[in-house]
Amino acid sequence: MFTRIIYGDSTAFFTIAAFGVATSIFITISWRALRMKRPQIEHYESLPFLTATPAADGEHPAAGGQHSTSEDEPQLRT
């Protein structure tokens, strides 16, 4: 079944074919990415910022930022 891959001269072709497949996937994905609409991009790139992060000084956590708790009694407020 794999005779030609192992013993034949066509092994060089196999590498080229794999390279071709990888390149086509690269081009396809790049094309898809380049066609993304501005609102779509803005939505995705804003996702890390949709959850407010407390300030690093620990003194004025942002709204909805954090909730003090005991390690032994984690509370779910939903």
Added chain:
Amino acid sequence: MSAQKTTVEFNDKVVRQFLLASVIWGAVGMLVGVLIAAQLNFWQLNFGTSFLTWSHLRPLHTNAVIFALVGNMMFAGVYYSTQRLVKARLASDFLSQFHFWGWQAIIVAAACTLPFGLTRGQEYAELIWPINLAVVVMWVVFAVNFFWTLARRNEPSLYVAIWFYIATIITIAMLYIVNHLAIPTSWTHSYSLFGGVQNALVQWWYGHNAVAFFLTTPILGIMYYFLPKAAGRPVYSYKLSVVHFWSLVFVYIWAGPHHLLNTSLPGWLQDLGMTFSLMLWAPSWGGMLNGLLTLRGGWDKLRTDPVIKFFAAGVTFYGMSTFEGPLLAIKSVNALAHYTDWIIAHVHGGTLGWNGFMAAGMIYWLIPRLWNKPLHSTGLANLHFWIGLVGILLYVGAMWASGITQGLMLNATTEHGTVLTYPNFLDTVNAIRPLMLMRVIGGTLYLAGWFLMAYNLWMSIRGAQPVNGTIEVFKDEPGHAAPGGLSVAGWVMNPPVLFSVLGVGFACAWMFGGHFVSIAGLVGTMFCAVVAFTHFEARRNAWGDWYDRLLVSAVPFTVLTFVAVVAGGLIQIIPTVVIHRAANVEDRRQIPYTPLELEGRDLYVREGCYLCHSQMIRTLVPDVLRYGDYSRLGESIYDHPFQWGSKRNGPDLARVGGKYPNVWHLRHMENPRSISTGSNMPSFPWLLSNALDVSTLPRKIAVQRQLGVPYPQWTDAEIAASVDAQQKAIAKDLRDGGAYVAPDREIVALIAYLQQLGHYEKVVPTGNAPTLAD
């Protein structure tokens, strides 16, 4: 439909736990690293004990920094960012805790077994089979917790960091399970299902992609979340991140064979490994630039903010390592660099620079937010950065110089390339001693920086109140699917998937089929491509819509990612497993070990000899001049596990059998310096005093037979008689050489194994088998 406003409190307790574990285990792992680096300079630091010997501690170091430092850091980052990106608490508090404590138990188990020589003998896959099973269970727990959380998410869109986490989870599961397939012979020992070249290919498919999908993709996900948060601005280009992800996950998996260049691995696999490694330059640098450019407009923070410092340097080291990796995968460069310290420099540029600095940046960013208290000292964090950076530069610079020196000296020839310039291997060892010492200093500095972080962390959280993040979300009624997601039928019944499946099917028929099937496959492939293009031109919206809906559908996205990563592995492994068996071997075939030699080989694996000595003479003139005729594929076909090695701290042993008398080996193992003045090899005196345990030998031979090694149907008595006869013969020869040792000592079995290395039988062509001439 009505929406209910609720407040979700995140499970940050498990994030804190993993974060602390990462710092503690990281310190342990790197401490062991500094010790083993020092042992290469000062052999006395092996202390003449088995469990503190270099070759027993080296697997502990690599496993600790990979699975304990980076593993725990990764879990902390994944759990923290995922909850916030999908606006949902982790699905199960029980699974979260089970995951944390289970993972720590695995680390402890590794620390209790590796120093005592309980190993599978494959790099980064050394843990014995019961621990392997525990790792698989814990990984499944992690996966269930993660995907269950995605299923409960309150944000339909999947940010690119989540994509990288998904790729990590499914790919590591696949790699780990396949590479650890084995048949146990006892509670602490097993033989790999794969042998020889098959084992080599599968091992480095795993080993390379453990770097890719354990040390890289999760950290990239962490970069895409934490770097924008720290910089206070979105990622530079989301489009670039999409290209980065798909090209990286597709290309990475093919590159494993670059660890086996110029060996007896079939040439087409070496070509594939090199080609795909070179292609990795593009996505890797795309990701690196995307990370660095996210800091646009915020470079001033570099002066003051240690988090930005660590992230910027970490991403820069990522770029450096991913430039160096493909460079080293070029065959001619690899001929110089492989088996030398250059590879050590490459690995540590990635682990210390990319993994270590990204971990430090993330930890410094998280500390105030998880404990609601400012960092104890920004100055100490900055000091950590500079000490760590100087440490890395010393380490990597020393190993670059050392590796290139080793490569040049070992490959140097004179007399028109017919004579080695430096025939004594120890010449190279002595030449790089100052550089090895510089590595110890660099590593110590880096470790000192890590301890500063641990102190800063302790001072910051001491007396602080742990806090969990919260978010208010609008929950839809239960059972409502995410808007725009793909239904089950929609996963499959759409143009991109159908045409891809058809195209791959026809292409396989073309490549692997017989004459008629091959022609039909070629025609089908061309027909499929034309129809797909025509359909795409006519129905662009259907194709584009499918992709957009995929981005909010976790399960089909995961399946597609799995297809992307599995393709490379299958195309490389299946032909190798099917065709490269002993029955098909040409030219030379390994002679199965005698029972005593098999026990000796297990001792060789136990003592970690493969970590310093390769058994693979490459198809390179200097290798052949130094070690003998180049290694053939069939000469290790029965080796479970293979022992080709990846580093030469000492010479290759593929043809050491018969080169020296038995007594030479005994003296050498007892005290290497009594034979080779200036050697840095540890002494192994316990081999002369330990009695050989042959109680599981019948079971071992039975398993070998199951694996295809042509042992006869020996009875237990026949096995014992064979062992006894060979032991007595070797003991007598030792006695004649002036060394008395009881026949049942471990050293006798090890000598039996070493003296057999390089022996083979000639294969007589049957006439039916294809030959190279065909």
